[in-house]
Amino acid sequence: MVALLQGIALIAVVAWDGTAQWRVARALAVAAMTAVVIGLQRRTSSRFAHFSAWAWGAIGVAVGVGIGVVHLLKAGLSVYAALTLVCLLTGLIATARTLSALLDRLQGWRSLAVLPVALLALILVYYPFTVALIATNTPRVDIGATLPSQLGLAYEDARFLTPDGIILSGWFMPGSNGAAVVLLHGGGGSSNRTAVISHAQVLVHNGYSVLAFDARGHGRSGGDGMEWGWYGDLDITGALDYLESRQEIDPSRIAAVGLSMGGEQAITAAASNTGIKAVVAEGATNRVLGDDDAFLPTHPGRWVNIAADWIKYGIADWISGAQPPMALTSAVVAVAPRPILLISAGLVADEVRAANNFRAASPGSVEVWNVAGAGHTSGLATGPTEWEARVIGFLDQAISK
Numbered sequence: 001m002v003a004l005l006q007g008i009a010l011i012a013v014v015a016w017d018g019t020a021q022w023r024v025a026r027a028l029a030v031a032a033m034t035a036v037v038i039g040l041q042r043r044t045s046s047r048f049a050h051f052s053a054w055a056w057g058a059i060g061v062a063v064g065v066g067i068g069v070v071h072l073l074k075a076g077l078s079v080y081a082a083l084t085l086v087c088l089l090t091g092l093i094a095t096a097r098t099l100s101a102l103l104d105r106l107q108g109w110r111s112l113a114v115l116p117v118a119l120l121a122l123i124l125v126y127y128p129f130t131v132a133l134i135a136t137n138t139p140r141v142d143i144g145a146t147l148p149s150q151l152g153l154a155y156e157d158a159r160f161l162t163p164d165g166i167i168l169s170g171w172f173m174p175g176s177n178g179a180a181v182v183l184l185h186g187g188g189g190s191s192n193r194t195a196v197i198s199h200a201q202v203l204v205h206n207g208y209s210v211l212a213f214d215a216r217g218h219g220r221s222g223g224d225g226m227e228w229g230w231y232g233d234l235d236i237t238g239a240l241d242y243l244e245s246r247q248e249i250d251p252s253r254i255a256a257v258g259l260s261m262g263g264e265q266a267i268t269a270a271a272s273n274t275g276i277k278a279v280v281a282e283g284a285t286n287r288v289l290g291d292d293d294a295f296l297p298t299h300p301g302r303w304v305n306i307a308a309d310w311i312k313y314g315i316a317d318w319i320s321g322a323q324p325p326m327a328l329t330s331a332v333v334a335v336a337p338r339p340i341l342l343i344s345a346g347l348v349a350d351e352v353r354a355a356n357n358f359r360a361a362s363p364g365s366v367e368v369w370n371v372a373g374a375g376h377t378s379g380l381a382t383g384p385t386e387w388e389a390r391v392i393g394f395l396d397q398a399i400s401k
């Protein structure tokens with residue numbers, strides 16, 4: 001009964017959106033998997049029955065946490081979120097039953113083997129599946145009532161196409177010096193152009209025109225979201241085309257400024273598009289397996305992190321229409337000799353380590369500013385005067401005449 005209930009909920013989840021053909025294909029695949037699991041579980045003495053129940057339960061837990069809980073917290077309760085929470089409930093029941101059956105089979109000291117097995121399952125199954133689903137099922141949150149005019153900025157609504165036909169929405173805020181900045185927010189469905197409006201204010205007040213837009217799947221832009229920003233190259237190409245079409249903008253003086261996901265998008269987009277003359281990336285760390293060399297600390301259990309990441313990124317690649325971008329270290333090298341300013345949070349050791357490693361890969365073109373006492377992407381809030389001096393000074397030298 002539990003497996004059937006989860007199967008019904010999962011069929012509704014996978015058929016929720018997409019083309020008609022893709023919905024049908026996914027629904028049929030889940031229906032077939034449900035039938036197999038139920039058939040195996042009827043053979044109660046079979047080890048395959050217990051394994052299938054656990055595997056089915058693991059999928060339910062991953063879907064429930066990775067989609068249901070995240071959507072509930074960020075976008076509120078909906079039918080879609082409720083369906084995934086049903087999967088969470090059935091997944092927890094199946095997991096508990098499997099654990100109980102395993103303990104019954106293992107008596108005495110052998111029951112201690114459950115602990116390492118459970119830990120391994122948590123690291124290599126539950127964690128990577130859940131994180132991959134979080135990354136590829138970003139809930140959409142609207143931009144709300146915040147407008148640039150509330151900060152004294154002139155603006156106009158901007159809409160433009162990406163090379164693959166997605167319509168993106170943003171604000172164009174005119175400056176006075178002919179140079180422009182593509183301003184990119186961080187990841188998560190609750191993040192959109194409003195998250196960088198204070199940064200836009202600093203840039204515009206120093207003469208730079210700014211295009212701040214919602215990444216696809218965020219705010220009021222079309223398309224499906226991707227927590228790791230794997231669509232960044234396409235989105236930023238559309239933004240560059242928009243800026244280059246405006247008469248007040250000198251196309252040879254365009255930079256990209258991004259926070260977290262946006263900073264990572266800016267770096268890899270600049271690697272393949274020479275229209276970006278300079279990059280400011282705050283909080284850039286990792287988003288593909290190739291970034292682990294720069295991001296992960298060196299310790300005896302490092303291989304476990306790499307194995308989990310290999311599974312996590314592989315699942316995300318399989319279920320997402322996005323293609324994994326190049327590793328950030330490779331992108332940093334490819335951007336040279338164009339300059340990059342990396343801003344790292346002093347309170348986040350992983351950011352500091354990653355920024356220093358990126359600089360080591362291309363010391364002639366990469367500058368690092370570590371903001372003491374700052375959390376992730378809080379450089380402007382922590383030190384507004386120094387943030388303005390550092391970023392504007394960098395941009396003035398790189399693209400301002």
